[in-house]
Amino acid sequence: MKITVIIPTYNEEENIKILVPLLEKKFELFPDYKFTILFVDGNSKDKSVEVIESLKKEFKNIDLIVEKEKSGLGGAYIKGYKYSMETLSADYVVEMDADLQHNPDDFPKLIEKVKEDYDLVIGSRYVPGGSVPKEWALYRKFISYFGSLFARVVLRIFRIKDFTSGFRLTKVKGILDQIDFSKIKSKGFAYKMDMLVRIYDMQAKITEVPIDFGLRDRGTSKMEKKNFQDSLKVVLEFAKERNKNFIKFIMVGFGGLFVDATLFNVISFSLEPYYSAIFSGFVAMLFTFLLNNFFSFRERQKSKLSELLFFFLAYSLSSLVPIFARGYIIYLFVFEFGDTLLIRNIAFFIGIFLGLIWNYTVYSKIIWKKNV
Secondary structure (H helix, E strand, O other), rough: OEEEEEEEEEEOOOHHHHHHHHHHHOOOOOOOEEEEEEEEHHHHHHOOOHHHHHHHHOOOOEEEEEEEOOEEEHHHHHHHHHHHHHOOOOEEEEEEEOOOOOOOHHHHHOOHHHOOOOOOEEEEEOOOOOOOOOOHHHHHHHHHHHHHHHHHHHHHOOOOOOOOOOOOOOOOOOOHOOOOOOOOOOOOOOOHHHHHHHHHHOOOOOOEEEEEOOOOOOOOOOOOOHHHHHHHHHHHHHHHOOHHHHHHHHHHHHHHHHHHHHHHHHHHHOOOHHHHHHHHHHHHHHHHHEEEEEEEOHHHOOOOHHHHHHHHHHHHHHHHHHHHHHHHHHHHHHHHHHHOOHHHHHHHHHHHHHHHHHHHHHHHHHHOOOOO
């Protein structure tokens, strides 16, 4: 069994000196496997290449690709994938950072899953036992966690908890060798999500193992600028490809939100917030049902009056769950924090977000199910 560990580098000379001996120790735990460390260097300005060349003399299982120009994180990995398959004849590849944020002590957790024949093993920060640095600022924790959550919700891939982990093991045969790398939407950080979606859509056998993600304390970050915009673009492009109704549903949702929020704020001055939220929700529900039927899910629309009435009843019953749940959330927030316009709307939009997940799942899978 041949396993290649692909490690992109850019100005990582100090980290490389530490990482290689630690990894070599972990390789000894699996004597039946042949490991190769493949560095893909983005034309470092420090002595990273010299350090790697020196280590190649001590350890005979190190290989190196030096890019003429830095091609981005995704670009480096794609070069590594191709070299691993075409030159090293790898059975599996491991993606791992050089900066020691991926702890070598977690490396065996990925390799141990090989015997269980998983196609993809993700080193996850968000499964029980996983963690992110306590020293991270709150905004970074928020972006990391909710970035994964957003991708999971939009793409409806709920069983994977860590969408942006860069510590992974992937099988070559039937998985990596089936991917057309020319179609990868990002050569930067967002390649991680792109690859994950493609592998997931192959109905691959996927698992997550907990890792302790560490702090970078030396070297140069490989994170490109505009990572957020790039990631958002990849997620939305896949959402459009995977479900042509999604964008239309979001547009109708914003229309319904406008109707809902406007009515709620107008009538809540004369009615209790709880009742106002329920009333505005019912009006918005009728509005969105009609638009979803004749616009979002037009190819599956209900045209007969009997069908319309029946499915509107089903639609209404399913919509009761988020409507009353939202009303209860508003009631709790007002009771706990006071009845102010800000508190009302914070609770209102929390309810809206949860309702979005519920509604799209029910509508696309039940109300306007394909081939009904």
